[in-house]
Amino acid sequence: MSPDSNESIARRGSDVLIGNYRPQPITLVRGQGCRVEDADGKHYLDLMGGIATAVLGHCHPALMRALDEQAHRIWHVSNLYNTRPQIELAERLVRHSFADRVFFCNSGAEANEAALKLARRWHRDRDDDRFEIIAFEGGFHGRTLFTVSVTGTPAYWKGFEPLVPGIHHAPYGDLAATEALLSKKTAAIIVEPVQGEGGVRPAPEGFLRGLRELADRNGCLLIFDEIQTGMGRTGRLFAHEHHGVAPDVMTLAKALGGGIPIGATCTTEAVATALTPGTHGSTFGGNPLAAACACAVLDVLIEDGVLDHGRRMGETLAAQLEAMASRLGPDRIVETRGAGLLRAIELTGPVGPVVDRCRREGVLVITAGEKILRLAPPLTIEQSELSEGLSVIEKAIEQEVQA
Numbered sequence: 001m002s003p004d005s006n007e008s009i010a011r012r013g014s015d016v017l018i019g020n021y022r023p024q025p026i027t028l029v030r031g032q033g034c035r036v037e038d039a040d041g042k043h044y045l046d047l048m049g050g051i052a053t054a055v056l057g058h059c060h061p062a063l064m065r066a067l068d069e070q071a072h073r074i075w076h077v078s079n080l081y082n083t084r085p086q087i088e089l090a091e092r093l094v095r096h097s098f099a100d101r102v103f104f105c106n107s108g109a110e111a112n113e114a115a116l117k118l119a120r121r122w123h124r125d126r127d128d129d130r131f132e133i134i135a136f137e138g139g140f141h142g143r144t145l146f147t148v149s150v151t152g153t154p155a156y157w158k159g160f161e162p163l164v165p166g167i168h169h170a171p172y173g174d175l176a177a178t179e180a181l182l183s184k185k186t187a188a189i190i191v192e193p194v195q196g197e198g199g200v201r202p203a204p205e206g207f208l209r210g211l212r213e214l215a216d217r218n219g220c221l222l223i224f225d226e227i228q229t230g231m232g233r234t235g236r237l238f239a240h241e242h243h244g245v246a247p248d249v250m251t252l253a254k255a256l257g258g259g260i261p262i263g264a265t266c267t268t269e270a271v272a273t274a275l276t277p278g279t280h281g282s283t284f285g286g287n288p289l290a291a292a293c294a295c296a297v298l299d300v301l302i303e304d305g306v307l308d309h310g311r312r313m314g315e316t317l318a319a320q321l322e323a324m325a326s327r328l329g330p331d332r333i334v335e336t337r338g339a340g341l342l343r344a345i346e347l348t349g350p351v352g353p354v355v356d357r358c359r360r361e362g363v364l365v366i367t368a369g370e371k372i373l374r375l376a377p378p379l380t381i382e383q384s385e386l387s388e389g390l391s392v393i394e395k396a397i398e399q400e401v402q403a
């Protein structure tokens with residue numbers, strides 16, 4: 001067996017990596033657009049985009065150019081100095097969102113960690129000792145101790161107790177239950193406009209607006225976790241734009257760098273005042289290589305029309321999934337749902353065998369729970385690629401889910 005085959009690389013990995021992941025039994029070595037290739041030379045259509053991260057597909061020429069040009073200039077100097085890409089990225093995010101100011105970090109969990117710390121600190125600056133956080137059942141916010149405590153699924157935090165205190169969870173979509181948890185101790189409400197990991201569940205109509213009203217009345221901050229929904233994933237640059245409501249703080253990561261690790265905490269002029277010099281930081285935050293890529297992502301999304309293309313593909317994907325559901329019937333498909341190019345097929349049985357069969361047939365998909373197949377393809381995907389992928393998925397569901 002070649003030492004570079006799928007099988008031997010998987011075996012080597014299982015000898016040296018901490019076993020907190022259970023990777024699919026292939027090793028991806030190359031990608032172009034929506035296609036990737038494994039170590040044995042097999043090709044796949046990628047309908048999961050590195051978990052909603054490769055928003056422009058693999059090896060997009062504009063990203064390669066941005067990374068290469070920056071790689072020849074300067075890589076890293078820390079935030080003890082200004083760097084141009086970080087400032088240019090913040091300018092773009094401010095131009096295209098409600099936000100006035102941005103803090104950069106390296107991941108989604110860190111972006112949320114900063115948002116939650118910011119909320120506490122903002123109240124503390126007003127001599128208000130509010131520290132509680134209201135979050136939602138089924139929500140996912142990351143793996144640091146604060147963000148995993150806020151995450152609304154016990155499986156993510158079991159065994160890591162004691163958790164950060166003062167965190168309450170309401171059922172997603174339930175304004176009355178949320179209101180009942182609010183008090184003079186509440187620092188912030190944190191919510192995903194579409195719950196991603198928790199099953200691709202879009203916020204019910206009026207929910208985000210209702211949370212805005214509750215937060216205003218209570219005097220706490222409203223945080224939108226757009227780590228999975230941001231950067232055009234739902235058809236608008238940020239998912240909350242569909243709801244005609246803005247948060248006090250928005251967090252981004254995943255697609256922000258198009259595949260390069262970077263996160264951002266975006267907020268208003270007023271709330272940003274809570275973080276003065278020395279109160280928070282990140283050695284790598286706003287790293288020039290990452291920021292240069294993220295600038296290119298935003299430019300391609302907006303100026304090259306990829307955002308609009310993605311929205312159109314999201315609409316056709318929704319229609320195609322509906323048609324699939326009616327062909328396969330309620331014995332196999334409970335429902336299809338989502339927004340833009342973040343979609344789910346909820347099955348009547350386990351999704352694992354469907355994912356395996358799709359992969360063997362050359363299509364990569366992910367899950368969002370035991371019975372939920374999730375699709376998050378690059379926004380650059382073409383109609384023909386969607387159709388090709390969906391026909392493989394349909395056959396896999398037909399064969400692997402018992403009617």
Ligand SMILES: *Cc1c(COP(=O)(O)O)cnc(C)c1O
Binds near residue numbers: 226
């Ligand atoms: C992925 C995700 C996170 C965590 O991001 P990491 O980069 O894995 O730390 C947080 N919130 C949401 C909504 C996510 O989808």
